[in-house]
Amino acid sequence: xxxxxxxxxxxxxxxxxxxxxxxxxxxxxxxxxxxxxxxxxxxxxxxxxxxxxxxxxxxxxxxxxxxxxxxxxxxxxxxxxxxxxxxxxxxxxxxxxxxxxxxxxxxxxxxxxxxxxxxxxxxxxxxxxxxxxx
Numbered sequence: 171x172x173x174x175x176x177x178x179x180x181x182x183x184x185x186x187x188x189x190x191x192x193x194x195x196x197x198x199x200x201x202x203x204x205x206x207x208x209x210x211x212x213x214x215x216x217x218x219x220x221x222x223x224x225x226x227x228x229x230x231x232x233x234x235x236x237x238x239x240x241x242x243x244x245x246x247x248x249x250x251x252x253x254x255x256x257x258x259x260x261x262x263x264x265x266x267x268x269x270x271x272x273x274x275x276x277x278x279x280x281x282x283x284x285x286x287x288x289x290x291x292x293x294x295x296x297x298x299x300x301x302x303x304x
Contacts, residue, residue, distance in 0.1 A: 180214040222294040230287045236280040236303040241296040246270040250288035252281040
């Protein structure tokens with residue numbers, strides 16, 4: 171991993187889309203559903219400067235089931251939006267362009283993309299894995 175003082179530039183158009191099957195971070199069913207509908211992501215910073223940063227695009231109505239990560243995250247909506255359940259099934263909130271949420275490591279949440287789908291960034295301080303809930 172580069173030293174934190176080493177500058178690094180990430181050019182979006184030169185960054186490859188993630189091969190979700192090779193990474194194996196989500197269930198095969200979720201990966202296949204996402205691919206069919208056009209969900210995909212790019213991993214930008216991967217430890218440089220202490221940051222892990224990804225861009226994701228998801229289609230309208232795409233649902234990410236209840237899950238948690240082992241690192242805190244900052245979730246930033248760029249376009250479109252989603253309904254986020256940050257505190258369990260009792261309370262949800264609509265997120266739209268320029269809205270964001272912080273989610274602590276180990277905190278379970280889920281979301282469903284809105285009618286326009288959603289483009290968003292996720293920023294973490296570590297290479298997070300996900301734990302899917304039943």
